[in-house]
Every structure is written in structure tokens, then in C-alpha cells.
Amino acid sequence: EAGVAQSPRYKIIEKRQSVAFWCNPISGHATLYWYQQILGQGPKLLIQFQNNGVVDDSQLPKDRFSAERLKGVDSTLKIQPAKLEDSAVYLCASSSIFLKDGTTGELFFGEGSRLTVL
Amino acid sequence: KQEVTQIPAALSVPEGENLVLNCSFTDSAIYNLQWFRQDPGKGLTSLLLIQSSQREQTSGRLNASLDKSSGRSTLYIAASQPGDSATYLCAVKTSGSRLTFGEGTQLTVNP
Numbered sequence: 001e002a003g004v005a006q007s008p009r010y011k012i013i014e015k016r017q018s019v020a021f022w023c024n025p026i027s028g029h030a031t032l033y034w035y036q037q038i039l040g041q042g043p044k045l046l047i048q049f050q051n052n053g054v055v056d057d058s059q060l061p062k063d064r065f066s067a068e069r070l071k072g073v074d075s076t077l078k079i080q081p082a083k084l085e086d087s088a089v090y091l092c093a094s095s096s097i098f099l100k101d102g103t104t105g106e107l108f109f110g111e112g113s114r115l116t117v118l
Numbered sequence: 119k120q121e122v123t124q125i126p127a128a129l130s131v132p133e134g135e136n137l138v139l140n141c142s143f144t145d146s147a148i149y150n151l152q153w154f155r156q157d158p159g160k161g162l163t164s165l166l167l168i169q170s171s172q173r174e175q176t177s178g179r180l181n182a183s184l185d186k187s188s189g190r191s192t193l194y195i196a197a198s199q200p201g202d203s204a205t206y207l208c209a210v211k212t213s214g215s216r217l218t219f220g221e222g223t224q225l226t227v228n229p
Contacts, residue, residue, distance in 0.1 A: 009121060033217070042122070042207055042219030043162070056216055070172075091161055107152065107209075109162040 004110035006092050012116045018080035019112045024073070025094030031055075033107070034067055035061045035091040043091055049075065052096075081114065083084050089114045120145045120212050124220035131198055132228050139193040139223045141208035146186045149211045153182050153193050154224070156205045165206075166193070197228045 005024040013019050025032050030051050035043035048056040048066065052072040060067070064083070069075040079086055089112040096105050121144045131137055139152070150169045154162040166175045166182040168191070174183040181194040191208055205222040212218065 006161075012218045040221075042209075044219070045216060048216070093162075106164055106167045107162075108164060109154075111161040114159075 004092055004094055004108055006090075006110035006113050007111055009111065010114050010116075011043050012118065013082055015084055015117050016081040018078065019082060019115060020079075021077045021090050021092075021115075023075045023077070023092030023110060025075075025092070026108055028096065029094035029108075030072070030097050031095045032069055033093040033095075034075070035093065037089045037091055037112070039088070046077070046090075079115075082115075084117050087115055087117045120148075120157050120216075120218045121181075122208060122210055122212060122218050122220040124206075125155065126209060126223060127221065128224040128226075128229065130157050130226040133198060133200060135198050135227075136194070136196050137198055137225075139195070139206050139208075139225070141191040141193070141220055143189045143191075143210045145210075145212055146189050147212060148186065151182075151208060151210045152192050152209045152217070153180075153183055153191075154209065156207060158204075195225075198225075200227045203227050 007022050032049045034046040036046050037043040047062045049068045049069045052069050067077045091112045093107045093109045095107045123142045147180045152167045153165040156162050168184045169176050179196040186189045203226050205224045207222045209217045209219045
């Protein structure tokens, strides 16, 4: 079974430029997450999708970050304009749903996209 | 707001030693708890998932326990090997499906 695919693996940009990251979750997984992991810290949730709808984007800096999952499968995370403090690894994860109580199951992560803002 | 703490932040042990990593959380109303492993420059690999109704899960040399009432989980690694060197993260899922991570324990197993 293919895992969560992310691209690009590495990206270096100047501040105020824009960048986009792509994620393809595990086939059949309805829930997709984007996390930001700053060096030495645990991942922080940016946005969670259930199919193509947003479940939680309370920690997404909406003035510069946007994300979409138009067909309920793959997703794109965009940063525009980037700031120095956006330097981090952006992790995509997916999980299936336990239909009985609505909770989600085990999370599977991609390799991440490492962003450096100069 | 759920807060997750992992102790110690870093641990260095000789090969063959049994060890315990600790995870504590402030809100005991969790759906599940998951332990992950992260190698440098890599994504997270799921190790064990414990549902709120369970007390422990085992996989090979790994055993994770969960005590919801006290807000604690431990990850026990038996007969550690240099290949176990990595950062270990615990994460708890609460209402709304949000997963909250600890900051991780960086483990080094010396040959």
C-alpha cells in the first residue's frame, strides 16, 4: 500500500515570496491534516480536512496561509508571503474514520516538506 | 486546552538496556494516544495506537501503557539497539479529532 506522498521535499525561498506544498494521502483516507514542525518542537496542527471540508483551521495563520482539498483527495498548502519564522517542516498526514463514533484512527505521515525562508 | 509533556527531553543509554519514555497530558478526556518515531529529516512513523478503552499495546520490543485517570502513558523499549536511536513523540486525540503532540524525547542508543 502506498504511503502519504508529499512534494517538494525541500524548498528555499526569500522572505515575501510564495510557496506551495502538495500532498496525496493514502487511498481511501477521508481525513487529511497539515502540520507545521519547527526544529526541536513537536508538530502543530495547521488545518484538518474531512473529505473536502475543513474541520479545524483555528491555528492556521489565515493572513498568509491557505489550503485546499478540492476533490477530497490530494491537497495543497500555500504560504504567501513567506516570513522568516515560517521556516519549518510541513507534514501531511491522513487517517481513516471510525464511522461508529466519528473519531479518526491511526495517523500516517508523509516524509515532509522542509522550507527554508532566507 | 490539552497540553502534552514528554520527559526526559533527551536520553542516552548503552545498547541492550531496557528503557522507559514518559508522556503526560492535562485533559484525561481523550479518544486515543499514539506513539511515533521520527528519524532526522524524516516524517513520523506510527509505532503504537492505544484507544481510550485500552490499557496497553505491544509490538515486538515495544510496549505502551495508558492510564487515563492520571493522564500518563509510558513507552517501554526492551533490549535497546543502536537502530532505536530517534526522537519519540506521543500525541493524544481529544474532542474534535485534534491531535496534540508532545515535544518529543531524543533517544541515543550507544553501541
